Amino acid sequence: MAQKLRIYWCPVCETVAEILHGRSLELACCGLPMIRVDEKAADRGKEEHVPIVERTVAGTTVRVGDTPHPMDILHYVAWIEIVLEGKCYREFLKPGQRPLALFDVWSQDVVARAYCSVHGLWVGPAKAAFV
Numbered sequence: 609m610a611q612k613l614r615i616y617w618c619p620v621c622e623t624v625a626e627i628l629h630g631r632s633l634e635l636a637c638c639g640l641p642m643i644r645v646d647e648k649a650a651d652r653g654k655e656e657h658v659p660i661v662e663r664t665v666a667g668t669t670v671r672v673g674d675t676p677h678p679m680d681i682l683h684y685v686a687w688i689e690i691v692l693e694g695k696c697y698r699e700f701l702k703p704g705q706r707p708l709a710l711f712d713v714w715s716q717d718v719v720a721r722a723y724c725s726v727h728g729l730w731v732g733p734a735k736a737a738f739v
């Protein structure tokens with residue numbers, strides 16, 4: 609069963625879809641079932657993908673990688689989002705931008721996710737560091 613905020617990817621056209629409501633058993637695109645994109649929580653490759661969440665006096669900052677993730681035309685962080693208390697905040701990014709988002713949220717209990725155009729969906733630790 610599909611679950612809220614679960615991400616699906618089309619292997620043909622590379623469309624990404626997110627479940628916001630409902631109980632669809634299967635999503636399809638281009639005549640094929642879409643593939644569920646599971647969250648990864650630990651880096652394995654040479655790039656860093658796990659979102660780093662920091663709470664500051666300015667809000668909540670999420671950056672992707674101590675060494676910033678590439679932001680090239682074919683390989684970039686497409687969005688960064690945080691979820692807390694039933695609300696989802698998302699910033700869409702483009703190649704050339706920094707893999708960073710600042711949200712006007714002052715909670716340490718946020719879940720941060722980042723989506724890499726090549727390596728998929730990543731989730732950060734449950735607690736934000738206060739810096």
Ligand SMILES: [Fe+2]
Nearest residue numbers: 655724726727
């Ligand atoms: Fe990546």
